[in-house]
Amino acid sequence: MSLPAIDTEKKVRPFPKAKVLAMPAPAPQFAATVVPMLRGIAERILPPAITLLILVALWEFLCSGEGASLPPPSQVVTDTWELITDPFYDRGGLDKGLFWHLLASLQRVMVGYTIAAVVGVAVGTLIGQSTWAMRGLDPLFQVLRTVPPLAWLPLALAAFQSGEPSAIFVIFITAVWPVVINTAVGIRNIPPDYVNVARVLRLNPFEYAVKIMIPAAAPYIFTGLKIGIGLSWLAIVAAEMLIGGVGIGFFIWDAWNSSLISDIIVALIYVGIVGFILDRLVALIAHFVTRGTTTS
Amino acid sequence: MGQSYLSIEQVGKTFSRGGATTEVLTGIDLKVERGEYISIIGHSGCGKSTLLNIIAGLTPATTGVVLLDQREVSDPGPDRAVVFQNHSLLPWLTVYENVRLAVDKVFRKSKSAAARHDWTMHNLELVQMVHAKDKRPAEISGGMKQRVGIARALAMEPKVLLLDEPFGALDALTRAHLQDSVMQIHATLGNTVMMITHDVDEAVLLSDRIVMMTNGPSARIGEILDVPLARPRKRLELVSDPAYLRCRSAVLKFLYERHRFVEAA
Ligand SMILES: Nc1ncnc2c1ncn2[C@@H]1O[C@H](COP(=O)(O)OP(=O)(O)OP(=O)(O)O)[C@@H](O)[C@H]1O
Numbered sequence: 001m002s003l004p005a006i007d008t009e010k011k012v013r014p015f016p017k018a019k020v021l022a023m024p025a026p027a028p029q030f031a032a033t034v035v036p037m038l039r040g041i042a043e044r045i046l047p048p049a050i051t052l053l054i055l056v057a058l059w060e061f062l063c064s065g066e067g068a069s070l071p072p073p074s075q076v077v078t079d080t081w082e083l084i085t086d087p088f089y090d091r092g093g094l095d096k097g098l099f100w101h102l103l104a105s106l107q108r109v110m111v112g113y114t115i116a117a118v119v120g121v122a123v124g125t126l127i128g129q130s131t132w133a134m135r136g137l138d139p140l141f142q143v144l145r146t147v148p149p150l151a152w153l154p155l156a157l158a159a160f161q162s163g164e165p166s167a168i169f170v171i172f173i174t175a176v177w178p179v180v181i182n183t184a185v186g187i188r189n190i191p192p193d194y195v196n197v198a199r200v201l202r203l204n205p206f207e208y209a210v211k212i213m214i215p216a217a218a219p220y221i222f223t224g225l226k227i228g229i230g231l232s233w234l235a236i237v238a239a240e241m242l243i244g245g246v247g248i249g250f251f252i253w254d255a256w257n258s259s260l261i262s263d264i265i266v267a268l269i270y271v272g273i274v275g276f277i278l279d280r281l282v283a284l285i286a287h288f289v290t291r292g293t294t295t296s
Numbered sequence: 297m298g299q300s301y302l303s304i305e306q307v308g309k310t311f312s313r314g315g316a317t318t319e320v321l322t323g324i325d326l327k328v329e330r331g332e333y334i335s336i337i338g339h340s341g342c343g344k345s346t347l348l349n350i351i352a353g354l355t356p357a358t359t360g361v362v363l364l365d366q367r368e369v370s371d372p373g374p375d376r377a378v379v380f381q382n383h384s385l386l387p388w389l390t391v392y393e394n395v396r397l398a399v400d401k402v403f404r405k406s407k408s409a410a411a412r413h414d415w416t417m418h419n420l421e422l423v424q425m426v427h428a429k430d431k432r433p434a435e436i437s438g439g440m441k442q443r444v445g446i447a448r449a450l451a452m453e454p455k456v457l458l459l460d461e462p463f464g465a466l467d468a469l470t471r472a473h474l475q476d477s478v479m480q481i482h483a484t485l486g487n488t489v490m491m492i493t494h495d496v497d498e499a500v501l502l503s504d505r506i507v508m509m510t511n512g513p514s515a516r517i518g519e520i521l522d523v524p525l526a527r528p529r530k531r532l533e534l535v536s537d538p539a540y541l542r543c544r545s546a547v548l549k550f551l552y553e554r555h556r557f558v559e560a561a
């Protein structure tokens with residue numbers, strides 16, 4: 001602990017005397033801020049790391065016996081070493097690294113999800129603002145939103161005659177309901193006081209939308225967007241298993257057909273990590289857009 | 297007799313929800329002169345907020361009219377700025393931005409951007425809130441929020457300032473401090489003010505006249521009391537002032553003897 005302090009003093013020596021006198025202070029301060037920070041990080045990292053270690057050990061123990069139907073982690077790693085270390089390889093056709101499969105899936109999700117976000121906020125605003133629009137649309141939406149995403153796929157395939165737009169449609173229809181419903185609730189719940197402020201100031205509809213309505217409903221809208229991104233990611237994997245082509249869902253299905261269980265496990269881990277990142281990303285955007293007024 | 301600055305003529309309000317109707321206010325008549333400070337006092341639920349909202353134009357009157365500066369009030373507008381009971385600052389804007397929003401809207405055409413900035417700062421200075429101008433409402437105390445609410449209302453340069461229990465949610469010390477600020481601002485700017493309050497001392501200390509309302513339903517103005525106290529008023533000196541004590545007991549008598557609050561709900 002004391003060594004670094006001596007080090008700094010040595011380095012500082014060539015400087016004028018006054019500065020030398022000022023220097024020693026940062027050392028204890030450094031220790032005072034960095035040590036608790038490290039402790040804080042350790043407190044966050046250690047518990048999940050230990051949990052993970054125990055689970056992996058348990059898995060290894062359970063699956064290393066003779067008749068185990070699933071490979072133990074050690075075998076997964078040796079089986080899929082190429083897959084893990086080089087996610088970027090591309091041997092043409094469908095024989096690509098995981099990165100490319102994930103990228104293809106992400107692209108579909110992004111297109112479908114973006115359309116869902118735009119349409120969802122617009123329709124949500126409409127039914128949040130107008131009692132008649134709500135009475136007309138809400139019962140319909142309440143029924144449609146309970147239809148499982150994959151049930152839309154055959155219909156979409158029939159309508160679009162092609163896999164790609166069908167997958168995007170499934171993402172859209174999955175993500176749109178939480179966005180619509182949460183936006184509508186958010187707009188309906190704008191405190192009457194804010195509306196009165198707008199009325200006293202005589203804000204026009206555009207100013208009202210930008211200055212009051214959207215910021216007031218933003219926490220709700222982002223709740224919807226967050227649920228939506230999670231559901232989209234859930235739906236894409238299932239949809240891709242059915243439509244084929246490059247994509248993580250198809251990769252998993254293909255691995256199953258080739259009995260590459262280890263590949264499936266690695267792919268699942270990637271799917272989980274990407275889903276988690278997507279969720280955090282939307283939360284981060286929400287935090288910035290609502291400027292910290294919401295806790296997500 | 298000439299036209300009053302603000303005149304409320306035979307205003308009545310009946311709410312109807314489904315088949316049920318409740319008459320909240322009947323036959324409210326009140327004339328307010330420019331620069332007057334009027335308090336409205338009455339038991340909870342008698343319709344004070346309803347009356348203030350009618351003057352603000354936020355609620356339409358069922359009968360009667362409100363005239364401000366010879367114009368009929370038909371919708372809300374910045375010439376009748378309201379300070380709401382629970383401050384109603386926009387939580388996603390800073391203190392400065394909350395005031396600036398009003399300034400930008402009211403003076404978009406008549407003031408340059410620099411002048412609007414100066415005017416925003418000037419109003420924050422009036423309520424001594426410049427130091428917190430970049431804070432968000434969640435980061436400041438209740439008293440500070442109320443100050444900002446007042447600054448926002450003042451910044452609109454309203455013909456009449458409408459205050460709905462502006463100090464209701466504050467502790468006694470903060471309340472006294474804010475009352476002094478409001479008195480000072482009123483002395484400097486000479487605004488016409490209508491303030492709802494539950495607090496007898498507050499009403500006597502601040503007002504030129506106190507409007508006492510009878511209990512609802514069908515509340516009306518029971519009595520109007522002139523407060524013949526010279527300004528500037530000092531709260532400590534007033535404590536033993538006979539005129540002050542007379543006004544105070546007149547209001548108390550009205551509220552607790554003649555129109556005792558009957559537990560309705
Ligand atoms: N939108 C409305 N619909 C039906 N009744 C209403 C409505 N607004 C107010 N009222 C009724 O009018 C009466 C007066 O309400 P108001 O808010 O004006 O009272 P108040 O004097 O301001 O009370 P407080 O001192 O508690 O704020 C109450 O009985 C209330 O129930």
Ligand SMILES: [Mg+2]
Pocket residue numbers: 344345346460
């Ligand atoms: Mg009220």
